[in-house]
Amino acid sequence: MYFRSEDTIIAPATIPGTGAISVxxxxxxxxxxxxxxxxxxxxxxxxxxxxxxxxxxxxxDGDRLIDExxxxxxxxxxxxxxxxxxxxxxHASKYIVSEILRLFLDGGVRLAEPGEFTQRAFLSGKMDLxxxxxxxxxxxxxxxxxxxxxMNQMKGGFSKQLQSxxxxxLELTSLLELELDFSEEDxxxxxxxxxxxxxxxxxxxxxxxxxxxREGNAVKNGIPVAILGPANAGKSTLLNAxxxxxxxxxxxxxxxxxxxxxxxxxxxxxxxxFVDTAGIRSSSDPIEKMGIERSFDAAKRAEILIxxxxxxxxxxxxxxxxxxxxxxxxFDDKKIIFVLNKSDICEQSGCNKFVTSYNKYxxxxxxxxxxxxxxxxxxxxxENLENDLLASANSFLSSGHDVLVTNIRHYEALRQTSSxxxxxxxxxxxxxPPDLIAEDLRAALSHLGSITGSTISPDDILGNIFKNFCIGx
Numbered sequence: 001m002y003f004r005s006e007d008t009i010i011a012p013a014t015i016p017g018t019g020a021i022s023v024x025x026x027x028x029x030x031x032x033x034x035x036x037x038x039x040x041x042x043x044x045x046x047x048x049x050x051x052x053x054x055x056x057x058x059x060x061d062g063d064r065l066i067d068e069x070x071x072x073x074x075x076x077x078x079x080x081x082x083x084x085x086x087x088x089x090x091h092a093s094k095y096i097v098s099e100i101l102r103l104f105l106d107g108g109v110r111l112a113e114p115g116e117f118t119q120r121a122f123l124s125g126k127m128d129l130x131x132x133x134x135x136x137x138x139x140x141x142x143x144x145x146x147x148x149x150x151m152n153q154m155k156g157g158f159s160k161q162l163q164s165x166x167x168x169x170l171e172l173t174s175l176l177e178l179e180l181d182f183s184e185e186d187x188x189x190x191x192x193x194x195x196x197x198x199x200x201x202x203x204x205x206x207x208x209x210x211x212x213x214r215e216g217n218a219v220k221n222g223i224p225v226a227i228l229g230p231a232n233a234g235k236s237t238l239l240n241a242x243x244x245x246x247x248x249x250x251x252x253x254x255x256x257x258x259x260x261x262x263x264x265x266x267x268x269x270x271x272x273x274f275v276d277t278a279g280i281r282s283s284s285d286p287i288e289k290m291g292i293e294r295s296f297d298a299a300k301r302a303e304i305l306i307x308x309x310x311x312x313x314x315x316x317x318x319x320x321x322x323x324x325x326x327x328x329x330x331f332d333d334k335k336i337i338f339v340l341n342k343s344d345i346c347e348q349s350g351c352n353k354f355v356t357s358y359n360k361y362x363x364x365x366x367x368x369x370x371x372x373x374x375x376x377x378x379x380x381x382x383e384n385l386e387n388d389l390l391a392s393a394n395s396f397l398s399s400g401h402d403v404l405v406t407n408i409r410h411y412e413a414l415r416q417t418s419s420x421x422x423x424x425x426x427x428x429x430x431x432x433p434p435d436l437i438a439e440d441l442r443a444a445l446s447h448l449g450s451i452t453g454s455t456i457s458p459d460d461i462l463g464n465i466f467k468n469f470c471i472g473x
Contacts, residue, residue, distance in 0.1 A: 008034055010104045011112035013087065016097040024100060026109065027085040027117060032073075035086045038103045039071055046086055051075035059090070059100055066103075067096045081117050082124030122453060129453030130159050133407055137220065144269035145219045145397070149404050158403045158410075159452055161209065165202050166448055169441055172198060176438040192428065195437075199425045203418055206448075209405055210414035215397050216404030218303055222264050222273030223393055226298045229308035230321040231279025234341040238308060238376035239263070239276040242386070260294050268390040270397075275302065280321050296328040304335045304392050306385075311340050315357045322361075335392035337370045338362050339385065344375040413451045420444035 008028030016022045026035060032047040039046070039057040049055060053073050059066040072087040079085040090096050105111065115136075122132045130153060137150035152158070172195055218224065227235045243263055261276040275298045278291030299305060307325075309318045340358060362369050370388045374381040405411050424440035 007110045008108070009112035009116055010034075010101065010109045011117070012097055012101075014092070016094040017092055019092050021089050022092040022097050024088045024090070024097065024104075025080075025085065025112075025117060026088070026104065027079070027081045027083045027112075027120060028109075029084065030108070031084040031086050034104060034107050034109050035071060035088070037107050038100070039069065039088070041071070046071060046073050049073045051078055059088075059103065061099065061103065066099050067091055067093075077124065077126075080126070081120040082126045083120060127154075128156075128159050130162070130407075130410065130451050131156055132453075133409075134158075137406060141220075142222075142264070143219075143266050143271040146271065146406075149216060149219050149406060152403065153406070158405070161205070161403055162448060162451060165205055166445060168198050169202060169445055169448070173438055173441040173445065176434045176441065196425065196428055199421055199428065202444075203421045203425065206414050206418045206421065209403065210411055210418060212403070213405040213408075213411040213414075216406035217408075219270070219397065219404060220406040222271040223304065223396065224273045224275065224298075224302040225304040225306060225389065226275045226277060226295075226302035227306045227308060228277055228295060228299055228321075228325060229279060229341075230310065230313065230317050231281050233279065233308040233310040233313070233318075234376045235279070235308050236261070236276050238306070238339065238341060238374070239274055241376040241379055241382055242274065260291075260298050267386060268393075270390070270393045272304075272389060272393070280324050281317075282320075296325070299325060299329045302334065303396055304337065304389065305329075305331075306337045306339055308339045308341050309358055310342055311358065312342060312345060315361075318358070319361065331365070331367065335396055336365075336367070337372065337385070337388050337392065340371070340373045341376055343373045343380055344378045410451050413447050416447040417444045420447060 006029065008026065008030040010024060010026045013023040013025045014021070032045070035046040039059055041055055041057040044055070046055070051074055055071045055073065056068070057071055058068050067090045070089040072089070074080070074085040074087070076082060076084050088100065090100060101111070118127075118132050118135050121127050122129055127135075134150050134154035138147065138154055141147035141150050227239055229235050239261070243265055260278070263274050263276075265272050265274060277295035277298050278288065280292055280295055283289055283292065307322065338358075359371065362371055370392070372381060372384050372388060374385055376382075405414065420440050420443040424437050424444065427437045427440060
């Protein structure tokens with residue numbers, strides 16, 4: 001949907017009834033006039049006020065007082081949208097908010113569509129499209145890590161990197177286009193060696209940004225952690241202990257968990273997405289087999305695997321579980337934490353003699369694996385497991401990227417950019433005509449520009465992007 005910028009719009013910027021005050025945002029060419037029609041100021045008016053100023057007023061419906069309010073005045077272009085804007089702070093009553101909205105709507109102001117304020121900010125040049133999309137990420141950020149990444153993107157960190165690549169490609173494309181104008185003279189304005197070098201750097205840069213999506217997606221949506229093990233190893237008990245609540249059903253009957261159970265947890269500034277899974281074992285039960293398949297799927301998607309063993313059970317049972325898991329999941333790109341659970345009963349049952357077998361088995365893996373003895377039932381050594389999770393997260397997210405790609409649209413555009421640049425490099429290596437190389441570079445510039453919005457029109461994808469924003473933003 002394309003919004004008409006000549007309209008003056010209004011929407012609540014906060015949820016009524018959830019705090020002491022609510023804020024209504026008005027933006028557009030008639031923002032000041034509309035505000036002055038609704039608000040009776042103690043002195044002056046919105047139209048005659050300085051920008052970045054706050055004023056006391058009353059909102060009346062005839063002789064009836066609706067509320068006493070504070071009105072912030074923001075003059076174009078120094079506002080969020082780049083337009084004349086006001087923000088009305090009133091008491092957080094649903095009734096008061098609806099009455100104020102009614103008065104503005106009766107005066108010719110239109111109710112804003114979801115994301116319309118941010119779309120106007122983009123259209124007026126206050127931010128590019130990547131920054132505009134980061135606004136929604138800042139609002140929805142649920143951890144310090146996701147907030148940090150979103151704020152960096154909203155402030156233009158990602159856009160600056162894209163602009164650097166784009167500037168170099170524009171220069172080279174311009175030189176190749178110039179050669180086409182002098183094709184009869186058979187001259188070369190673009191040094192082929194320099195062009196090949198810059199193409200290589202641009203491909204490396206775009207590929208690195210695209211590769212950062214794996215980390216960025218984990219930061220934004222939660223680092224996926226799969227809790228896996230044989231039936232009755234205490235996986236659900238361990239999940240409940242980590243969460244501090246009874247989220248998953250627990251019983252002594254093997255195979256209680258038939259489906260995956262997901263829950264988010266904020267730990268040390270990161271959001272972890274825990275997935276409790278069905279016990280992996282040989283089974284003829286069709287429902288249990290479906291649950292086991294989902295366990296494998298969860299393990300494939302996870303970045304961290306917690307392998308839970310019951311030291312009171314036969315060691316062969318755990319070994320069979322690991323072999324089944326390794327046949328389905330590549331361990332090489334996973335962080336693995338091996339947990340010997342039920343330590344509270346291990347001393348009583350004399351199972352310590354089996355612990356050596358477990359440790360020896362884990363040490364045979366061709367990778368570093370963290371080993372912990374815990375009790376999901378009593379919470380023993382649970383803090384150690386939490387520290388292991390944080391260490392694994394820090395290791396996973398220690399790529400050194402200043403910018404992480406968190407948006408699937410940006411990821412796809414970067415992949416298409418890299419593909420077009422690879423095609424240009426191949427054409428260059430084969431000494432193909434400059435018009436073919438220039439065509440690939442133009443395609444790369446188009447894909448790159450689609451991220452920041454420099455190569456798209458307001459009617460094609462803008463509506464689809466901004467419709468997912470909350471009303472008032």
